[in-house]
Amino acid sequence: MTDDYVPPSRVFGAILLRDVTVARRELPYFLLRTTLQPLLFVIIFGFVLPRMGMIPRGYTATVLPGVLALSLTLSAVQSVSLPMVQDFGFTNEIEDRLLAPAPIKLVAVEKVVSGTLQGTIAAVVVLPLARLIMGPIPGLTFGHLWMLVLVTVLSGAAFAAIGLFLGTAIAPQHIGLMFSVILGPMIMFGCTYYPWAGLKVVPAMKYAVLINPLVYVSEGMRAALTPSMPHMSVPVMLAALLATTVVFLTLGLRAFDKRAMK
């Protein structure tokens, strides 16, 4: 009979492989769900309106990092929270992983890692498409690749952790509210469609939006992709993303444990 010790890393790898297998099959739907909205925005605000002369052409430099931030964070949040709500609320499908011979929290951590991966994939798909649609973008550079990777991974982790918290803390019947009440305002006040520095015209808002973690992702993308444009201080941005990850991972793991163990 199987009685040998199974290292948690092996269990983790197996569960991650399961998520990768399922995600690969769902890839077309996943991409539709997470990249269609940002790309539609790119078409109107990055292509049509500038051509009509209603928006200055340089606006694309502001929009590209914002749209990347949006696809990255939306897909990271959703890829963790939606299955979580479904699993705990209705189908109990996650049970077979909760019975794996490893600490239960490992299953939650795996979800965050898988969410980070999916967020990264969404960003990687949107970046070239957006660039293609918008044409040459003033100030765009890939010279800060390490920064781009760091911001992407950290932002993915932060929003996957937020997804873990939302997915375990929100009652299944209220999942619609997550989009309208939480994600909606988060997107509008997330400095995705305008730079944070530009908010100096409404000083109160400039400081109020700082509680919104999406702000740091948008500004982080600006620091990495269009560093010559105005953007938030890099250490502040990185510290805020790290803090978001730690806080929501802690809250999320606690909420997960509560849902998983009766």
Added chain:
Amino acid sequence: MSAAIETRSLRKVYPAPPAKRGRGGPAPSKTPSPVVALDALDLTVDEGELFGMLGPNGAGKTTTIGILTTRVRVSGGEAIVAGANVVSEAAVVRRRIGVVPQRPNPDRGLSVVENLIFHASYFGVARAEATKRANELLERLGIADKRDGKVDALSGGQQQRLMIARALTHDPRIIFLDEPTVGLDPQARLGLWETLRELHAQGRTIVMSTHYMEEADQLCDRLAIIDQGKLLALDTPSRLKAQAPGDTLVEVTFDADVAPVVDAARALDGVSNAEGRGVLLRVFSRRGGQIIPALIDAGEARGLTVRDIHLSRPSLETLFISLTGRKLA
């Protein structure tokens, strides 16, 4: 024989459910109190045993299985499963057990065979070995033709068999089944019994809960009768049946409250016990059905008319009623 499972003073209290208040309505009159699901449960299951837990819905069977499978927090006492503590060595316990849930919960993102292969991989079984085992199990449980299909295409009985196959992929020492036959058609139920007997014959320890008396009687080596979180009796089905009081349970339904009749019934020759529950008179009779005319007379003498009569031979059901005053299902 060594113990596969041992619990000592196992206790589980669920926190009080949040008070529900209707819109604009008044606050509920009484505050909900914590629910004691298990109260000082002591159980020992021997290795290789097919052990049953019998009790009505809400008796604490699912909670017990939840604790033994490390999925429910313990409020007090301790439980040792397959040589490991369910709280401090939960991962070790999980490695040694297989669990068949009350409602099938296959992974719908995966095909039938993948459900087994991935589950085995969570337990460190290498891919090639996992695939071999998965194919064997599907064959053995009669769903090999569904191998590459979606789990949604399986019938309820087939999903249940998939759950059993899944619980076996990592070759566990103990298998837990929570009310495995609920919702199955009679044929699927018999098929499941057959599977359980085979697993039992291989020397595996099996723990199952049920509220079907017949199932407990036919399958289990030993039975724990549980109600309201307490162990009421624990023995082999035949010895438990021998404990059933009186010879026959006679239940007479009258057209009005039977309270006035109970004492008269108790005084009858051949009656070991009698109790009234509304319009229902329960009598344990040493003279079988011969007692019936006297019961009818006793009722009619007090102006009551008989509506229905039911006889039950001594069984786990009559034992359960004598222990709890309630029916099983």
